[in-house]
Amino acid sequence: MKAVVALALLAVAVQGLVVNPSNVADVFKFQEFIVKYTKDYQTTAQYDSAFHNFQQALKRVAVKELAGIKGYGITKFSDLSPQQFRQQYLLPKGSIDIGMLKNKFSTVVSDNADAPATCDWRNKNAVTPVKDQQQCGSCWAFSTTENFESMWFLGGNSIPTLAPQQLVDCDPQSQGCGGGWTYWAFEYLMTPGVGGQEGEVSYPYTATTGTCQFNAGDVVARLTNFTFATVPCESGSCPVQDDLLQTQLNSVGPLSICVNAGTWSDWTGPEPMTADECPGDAEDLDHCVQLVGYDWNQGYWIVRNSWNTDWGQQGYIYLQTGGNTCGLGDVVTYANVAGKANKEQITCA
Helix, strand or coil: CCHHHHHHHHHHHCCCCCCCHHHHHHHHHHHHHHHHHHCCCCCCCHHHHHHHHHHHHHHHCCCCCCHCCEEEEECCCCCCCCCHHHHCCCCCCCCCCHHHHHCCCCCCCCCHHHHHCCCEHHHHCCCCCEEEECCCCCCHHHHHHHHHHHHHHHCCCCCCCCCCHHHHHHHHCCCHHHCHHHHHHHHHHCCCCEEEEEEEEEEECCCCCCCCCCCCHHEEEECEEEEECCCCCCCCCCCHHHHHHHHHHHHHCCCEEEECCCCHHECCCCCCCCCCCCCCHHHHHHEEEEEEEEEECCEEEEEECEEEECCCEECCEECCCCHHHHHCEEEEEECCCHHHHHHHHCCCC
């Protein structure tokens, strides 16, 4: 162990970081972090900044542990400041049109009394593997794509792997890696002459905003429309959103949702993130993901992220039910496709 610590201190010395006795434990943890996530800092300034951010992450986690809050720890984002994390992985806040969303909701849903206590669409092969948006604010494109894949499958087709890059490059209302919204992406997919989405094979992901290379002849999934599944919550904590969402998830399938993910960089699980730790206000939404299930007995939603499988619980996060945690029920959409052959045979539970 002493030899390992000595090597860690030597690595820091080479980088130029001044080490004092109180830093030794943090330095050792940082070296483990670098190895685990294959980090590579090109300059002393980059290393020093990353180490400072890492120490701040350690402090945030320690404060939560002292308060008895579980489910937080070091993640692959722990060398980023909250500002860097937001800039690289989240959407700009305050850009959502709440009034427009309120006018769009028109779905009639039944009472959720008959909904099963547990639901996981992954067990029904209705969800593709976890994806990785990388350092590109394209979560909106991934969330749209993931929902469309699931809806296409539940329409009686084999499940496809669709191309979020098509949306990043071609959606005229969004800004590619600079952000966008799922409902804009669905509107683009419905444009005459588009009508659907290419597969990943014909339009591979680059994690950059490029020139639109859409080819209508390569479309593998087509939609007829899209639906807003809920009304935005105005009071922050709206338990009724969870009931409505439970019904929609069971009757429709895996849903595209948008959330407030500013605190997600420190989440490791498996304990669910609570509404206290992640309040839900529609104006604060900054990330879009896919809702794939829940466990009502244990009190959590199952949410698929697009930060690869080396984050969270193999790429998933669990959010507490009952309080519109992270605003997960405020912007909920899904693609409408012709046919419901698989949905008639496959249930969520």
